[in-house]
Structures are given as structure tokens and as C-alpha cells.
Amino acid sequence: MSEAPHEHMLIPRQPADFPGLAAYWQFDETADGYEASQGEAYTLTPGADAMSVVADAGSPFGGKALRIDEGQWLNCPRAACPMLDIHGAGGQLTVIAWIKREPTKHGGCEFIAGQWNETNLGRQYGLFLNISVWREHHQVTGHLSNVGGPTPGFKYCIDGPVGTQHVSCGEWSVVAMSYDGSQGFAWLNGALDVRPGLNPYSLAGGLHDGGPTGSNFTVGAVDRSGEMGNFFTGLMAGLAVYRRALSPAEIYALSTLRC
Numbered sequence: 001m002s003e004a005p006h007e008h009m010l011i012p013r014q015p016a017d018f019p020g021l022a023a024y025w026q027f028d029e030t031a032d033g034y035e036a037s038q039g040e041a042y043t044l045t046p047g048a049d050a051m052s053v054v055a056d057a058g059s060p061f062g063g064k065a066l067r068i069d070e071g072q073w074l075n076c077p078r079a080a081c082p083m084l085d086i087h088g089a090g091g092q093l094t095v096i097a098w099i100k101r102e103p104t105k106h107g108g109c110e111f112i113a114g115q116w117n118e119t120n121l122g123r124q125y126g127l128f129l130n131i132s133v134w135r136e137h138h139q140v141t142g143h144l145s146n147v148g149g150p151t152p153g154f155k156y157c158i159d160g161p162v163g164t165q166h167v168s169c170g171e172w173s174v175v176a177m178s179y180d181g182s183q184g185f186a187w188l189n190g191a192l193d194v195r196p197g198l199n200p201y202s203l204a205g206g207l208h209d210g211g212p213t214g215s216n217f218t219v220g221a222v223d224r225s226g227e228m229g230n231f232f233t234g235l236m237a238g239l240a241v242y243r244r245a246l247s248p249a250e251i252y253a254l255s256t257l258r259c
Contacts, residue, residue, distance in 0.1 A: 014038065015240045015254065016038035018246065018250055020242040020244040021038060022039050022040060022084055022241045022243050023040045023042045023083065023241055024036055024038040024039050025044060025238065025240075026061050027065060027238070028053060028061065028062050028064045029053055029064075030050075030051070030052045033045040038240075039083075039240075042080065042081045042217075043076065044219060045075055045076070046072065046073075046074060047072070047073045047075045048071060048228075049069075049071075051067060051068065051069075051074075052066075053065065054067045054235070056235060056237075058171075058172050059098075059100075059172070059235070059237045060172065060238070060258050060259070061237045061257075065098075066235065066236045068220045068232055068233060068236060069233060070104055070231045071231055072221075072231070073219060073220035076216060076217040076218075078115070078212075078214055078217070081217050084217045085124075085210075086115070087207045088206045088207065089181065089205065090181065090206065091181065091206050091207045092179060092180055092243065093178065093241065093243060093244070094176060094178040094179075094242040094244065094245055094251070095112070095114060095176060095177050095178075095239075095241050096174065096175070096176035096239075096240050096242075096246075096255075097113060097174070097176070097236060097239045097240075098173075098236065099167075099172070099174075099175060099234055099235065099236050100172050100234050100235040100237075101129065101167055101173065101234045102170070102233045103169055103233070104233045106231065108230065109131045110128065110129040110130050110233070111126060111127075111128055111220060111221055111230040111231070111232055112126075112127040112128065112219070112220070112232060112239075113127050113217070113218070113219045113220075113241070114126030114127055114143075115214065115215040116145075116215055117210070117214065117216070117222065118224035118225070119223045119226050120214075120223075121149040122148055122210040122213065122215035123157055123208060123210075123215070124145060124148075124208050124209075124210055124214065124215060125144055125145070125177070125207060126222065127140075127176070127177045128140075128141040128142075128230070129141065129167050131143070133156060134158075136164075137166075138166040139162055139164060139165060139167065139186070139193065140162075140165075140167060140175045140177070140186040140187065141160055141161065141163070142160045142177025142179070143159065143160040144160040144179055144201075144203050145157050145159060146203065146205045146208050147208055159184075160177070160184050161177065161184040161185050161186040161198060162186060163186040163187075163188055163199055164193055164194070165188050173188065174187075174190060175188060178245040178246060179203075179207070179245060181245075182204050183201060183203065184199075185199065185200050185201075185245070186199045187251050187255075189255055190252035190253075190255030190256065191248075219239065
């Protein structure tokens with residue numbers, strides 16, 4: 001079929017249409033493992049119990065989404081996903097997820113995706129919800145680390161952008177974080193959730209290199225205090241990681257995708 005007039009001038013319609021994609025997962029069928037459908041063919045495997053894909057009329061991708069119950073998570077071993085191992089002075093990234101959040105029983109912070117292992121001081125980057133280190137709750141947080149361990153002088157890592165708006169339960173949201181090598185940004189539904197002094201968040205020096213014993217790429221939970229925790233609960237329709245900081249226009253366009 002010949003190309004329609006001005007077809008090449010249309011706005012992007014798939015995550016892969018945006019340069020720098022490392023991997024994109026669209027969770028549209030139940031499986032033992034979920035292979036990225038665009039970018040590198042990395043596979044996420046359930047870390048606890050089988051998971052299922054459910055119908056949801058509001059899901060932006062095909063009316064289906066992955067059901068993540070509290071206590072479940074996905075894992076890709078570090079050695080198996082080198083393009084997700086983003087670190088160093090030149091490391092840039094964007095993590096974006098299409099989610100429908102639900103209340104958790106634990107009531108604490110909730111991990112969406114990234115390479116963030118607190119047990120072995122392997123923190124690099126991680127997209128979170130409900131981080132309370134700044135005495136606020138339920139906002140998007142993009143945790144960043146250039147040391148691997150806690151922020152010097154603090155018990156935990158406090159570095160990274162934190163938004164102001166609550167991520168609602170029971171409705172679809174697009175949450176994202178980005179880092180351009182000197183500043184981190186937290187995004188909600190395609191807009192920068194500005195918070196003076198905290199979003200954008202200045203962090204020079206790049207990201208920590210966890211090395212061979214660093215963090216795996218995980219979804220829905222992180223390794224901390226010797227076990228998995230910080231569980232997310234709800235639906236996830238899609239997840240994408242880019243090896244650059246996308247522009248505001250690109251993040252907005254991604255947030256409006258419907259496939």
C-alpha cells in the first residue's frame with residue numbers, strides 16, 4: 001500500500017517512534033515471561049506467583065493490562081538487560097509507565113520500575129510513588145543515586161525529583177521520570193509536576209555504576225533490607241525505558257498514545 005499523503009509528517013504513534021528507546025513492554029496477554037515488543041527483546045519474569053492480564057475498558061493499549069497484586073513483581077537479571085544499565089556521567093534516561101493504581105495494605109512507598117537495589121547499595125535510578133522523605137505522600141518521585149548507597153549524611157536516599165500532585169487510585173495515569181545528566185524531572189499525565197527546589201531536582205555527576213553485583217531491573221518492587229518490598233498494586237498497561245531525557249513535547253505525546 002502506498003504511503004498516505006504527509007504520512008511521514010504525522011506525530012509518533014508508537015513508543016519506538018521516539019528515538020533512544022531501550023525497551024517497551026505492552027502487557028496484553030498472560031505469559032510465563034513478558035518480552036519487550038519494541039526496542040531490545042528483554043524479558044520480564046514474575047518474581048512471585050503467576051501473574052495475569054485482565055480486561056479493562058479504559059486501558060490505553062488494547063483494553064488489557066497486567067494485574068499486579070501486592071507482593072508480586074517482575075524481574076530482568078542485570079546481565080540480561082545491558083541497555084537498561086544506565087550509569088556514568090553521560091547516563092540519561094526516561095522511564096514512563098501507564099498505570100491504574102490501587103491502595104496498598106502496607107501504605108508505604110511504591111516502586112514502578114528501574115535499577116534500584118538498596119540491600120547491596122546498588123541504587124541507580126527508580127520510578128516511585130508515595131515517597132515520604134519530604135513529608136508528602138502519593139506523588140511521583142524519580143529517585144536517582146550517584147553513590148549507590150544512602151545520600152551522604154542521611155539514612156536513606158533523598159535525591160531525585162518529587163512532584164506535588166497525588167496519583168489517584170482507581171483511574172488511569174501516566175507516570176514518568178527523566179534525567180538529563182544534571183537534573184531529574186518527575187512527570188504526571190504528560191506534564192512536568194513542578195515543585196520548587198524538588199522538581200526539577202539538581203544532581204550533577206551522573207548515576208552510580210552498580211557493576212556486576214548491582215541491581216537487576218525490577219518492576220513493582222525493590223530489594224531492600226534483604227527482601228523484596230515497596231510493592232505496587234494495580235494495573236500496568238505499558239512500560240518504556242529510554243536512554244535519553246525526552247523533551248516535554250515527547251513525554252506529552254507518549255502520555256496521549258492509544259493503541
